[in-house]
Amino acid sequence: MRDVVARWVCPAAYVASGRRAVRVSVVAATGFYVFRYGLDRPVAATYALFAAIALGGLSRIPGTGRQRAAVLLRAVPLSWVLVVIGTYLSVRTWSAAVGMLVVGFALAFSAVGGPRAAGTAPGLQLLYILPSFPPYDPASLGDRLVGTSTGLVLLVAAEALLLAEPRPPAYEERAAGAARAAERCARHLAAPPYALTGADRAAGREAGQALRPLHVPEAERPAGPGRRERALAHTGLATRTLLSRLAGLGTGRGEADPAVTAVLRAVADLAEATAGSLLSGPSPRASYEALVAARAHLSAVSAGPYRGSAVRNIAPAVLRGHAAVLEVADAALAMGVAADLAVRGRRAEVPVPPGRFWYATTWAPLLWWHRIRGHAGRRSVFFQNAVRIALALTAARLVAGVDTLPHGFWAMLATLTLTRTTLDETWHTIRLALTGTLAGALLTAGTLTLAGTDTRVYAVLLPVWMLIAFTVGPVRGVGWAQGLFTVLVALVFAQLAPPTWHLAEVRLLDVLVGSMIGAVFGVLAWPRGAHDELRYAVAELLRRAAEIVVATSASAARGTEAVPSSGAPAGHRSLHRSVILAESAYAQYQSEPVRFGGRARAVPPAVDWQATLMAGHHTLWGAQRLLEPPIAELGPVAAEVLAGAGERVAGRMLLVSAALDPGGDTPNASVPAIDGSFAEFAAEPPDAPRLYYAAVSWLESLTTDLTRIGSGVSDGT
Structure with missing residues (x-):
């Protein structure tokens, strides 16, 4: 009971969804009203509204408003291509279905590019689905592109300028903090009593935890295939390893070992230089070279082949200690190389060893190809998800085309939004969605019956309802979202054609058809996620x-x-x-x-x-x-x-x-x-x-x- 109450009254969740709702509602209503009532171009009005809903409401692009605006700006040319292809392939059912299969798979599989690509894909799917249904009118392509462009440009401006959110610490800042924690640990280990305190260990654990993907906001995770993202991920992994190795040295050595102390001091200097480099400071090359020299000296002290009964008469405990310190040095060197690569790319000043950093000089398209090839198989969850959603959308398009399903667009939208990665979650989502849609359909029927053909009522209600739908729906879950969206689409289409209460009936039928198709492919295609x-x-x-x-x-x-x-x-x-x-x-x-x-x-x-x-x-x-x-x-x-x-x-x-x-x-x-x-x-x-x-x-x-x-x-x- 307390969980239910908490979900209802949680202010932070409503504030976050409210910001998004304001931006989407302002953009969608502005584009729709300008084209529908100002310029009398209903096709452009429809595409302006759904472009804003697709990329602003359906998509979940992580990051701040400015970060999302940058992603959306890069998506504009692709949106044009999708609208053009969808318009021309929609004339015949078979071509529309083939296009849906190819485009649906490609957009879903683009999630291999990282959280931003994955978050943008559903909105782009919707932009392709929209022109794939009647009217099959390639002559209206100009209005479709004008409406789409207007909606996206307004959305970019709204994301960048309206209700800006505070930006969480960037991954570079987190890695710099962890490097500073490593620097403090290394300095303590290089000076009497050559041991770490409990506070040092706790700070190191906390800094390492801050770099785990689970604790990093999606927008800040270095998950992409590019050189910078790979190097940042490598920096985080090396820094976490360094902190772990330093904690293993924290039991105290009892007395000074000049070669070991020199290495630990050089590790501390490199960690400090790496932290500065990650925060736009100079390259850590000098500190890197100093650690290389100190490491080589320690290695020469204790290295060497077996000579008789002992190795240069060095005690085994000392050899163990030297091996552990050299592991610390290796982790620090990897951290320095990766950080310099992440900040400076091909202009990195730190020498890049082969093997670990194979991506340092690889051409960007080849890095994408490596990522795609690595996931191009049935054992990849990205591949499985792309196959599942592509087949489900194709089946929905065939059903809508062959059976001339009224407003088949809604059936495909239901397939897109209700299909989950596991069968259990898909069924659970469908039950909630159908319940919400039924409630929304009843409310819609009542509204259409009372208001009749008076479009002024719908024009007044639309922006208010959008604000409510995009604020409450994401917080309360899929049932509420479907119910609120059912009323929303009725308010939109009531301003495009004479409405009747049958519109609510059609909406419920389409959601039922789309959800059942999603459930079928949830059974057939990797139902356990x-x-x-x-x-x-x-x-x-x-x-x-x-x-x-x-x-x-x-x-x-x-x-x-x-x-x-x-x-x-x-x-x-x-x-x-x-x-x-x-x-x-x-x-x-x-x-x-x-x-x-x-x-x-x-x-x-x-x-x-x-x-x-x-x-x-x-x-x-x-x-x-x-x-x-x-x-x-x-x-x-x-x-x-x-x-x-x-x-x-x-x-x-x-x-x-x-x-x-x-x-x-x-x-x-x-x-x-x-x-x-x-x-x-x-x-x-x-x-x-x-x-x-x-x-x-x-x-x-x-x-x-x-x-x-x-x-x-x-x-x-």
Whole structure:
């Protein structure tokens, strides 16, 4: 009961939707009235109104008004193309259906471009649907384009100028804050007592959490395929890794080690320079080169092949410490490179190593092609969603064309807005929508009966009702939205043609037809949404990771280089693609409510999916780092222990993979509890160089990820 009351009285939600409602209502009413009553051009009036509703009401473009205005401005030429194609293909049912299939898929699949592209796609779908229905009049194309252009231009101006919202911190600012937290931690570790305080650890955890996608507003997430977005995402991941590695050093070293202290000071300087660079400061190149030099010195102190019974007489505990500090340095160097790339692009001053930063010199269209190709398969949730909505819209267009469904546009609009990624959520949405539409139809019938053909009544009511509909609908949910929109479209069409109460009946019929088509394709096309795909993707990710773990451990044990000239270890590309598919499936999975008896309930996850994603990233980064030349030679005992540890960790990965794989032998098995205390991790072979301890540290971090997977709780590292 309290939840219901909270939803009704929550002021923040109504303020946000009210801002959007004012902008959409002002633009839609202005364009409609100017063309309908001022210029007597009803076609242009219709397109001006629906252009504003499509891109301002139906679309959910994240960001502030100015950010949305920029997105809308870039969408204007595409809107013209969609109106032109829709107009000419609508003359025949078969051509309209084929066009709907192709255009519907392309627009839905454009969600691979990030949150802004995904938010714009539904509005663009509506702009293509609108000219696909009667009157089939290519001669009116001029009025259609004029109305569309007017509505979009007015909407761009309204988004930029009316009721501006405060902008949340940009991702660069969040990353800069995390880099400053890393700088403070590194400085504390470089000075007596060489340890972190509880406050330092808490600040580091908080800064790392602020970079998790779940805690970043959609408009600020670096999710696009471009160089800047990839580099920003890389910056965030490297900074979170740096904070985690620094926290692992926070137990205190007891006494100063000049080489280690020099590295930590250089890490702190680079973190400070990176933070400044992200906030439009100078390039961190000087600090980057200083850390490279300090790291090389520390590496030279403790590196080297096996020489008899000891490695330069350095104690194993010291070698472990050096390996951990070098991991910190590697994370800091990756952060500096990625940040410079994100800010300066091709003009980056920090030297860009190959492998991790393959996108640094890649042409922008090729980056888009990489993203599209990575999701062009049935295991991608973006591909599944695009197929589902394209087939549903095509079927709705065929039904409307073959059966001459009155106002078939409304049926397609219902298909577009009510189809969800899971069957349960689609049925739940349809029930609410039909209830709301029925209530709206009854109110519409009464209004049309009382007002009759007096268009002045509808002209007065329209802007007021739009303001109510676009304020209340997004807050109260799909039932209210459909009911309010039913009345709204009746008020619009009552001013375009003589109205009767049958208009409400037709609206209800169209929503019923459109929702049933959506439900049918919800049954036929991946009805469980991202649930199964996330399990498939994570199972495949862990299988690929296990292969890399075995290969990397064996190569390190033999002292052989396994990194080809491309800078990527064997299997790197396959694992990278698995990580991408798993991340997209996880993002959609988070947006799909779990339902019991038709009610959504928040339930704790049985699997910590974030830990599986981090296991993939840690595998990629660790394998690449360990096998970069020169590679030290391990003695026979250390080689045997390392190879065995790698096989045991890989075996645990395969166990978890088998439990998660819905197509495996035990699809419903729970994730096995993983014991992270392997004897190999504590072993100190007398013939082990620092490379051995670096490899063991990497395997131990992967085991930690595996132990978290079944816990359902993530610490965000």
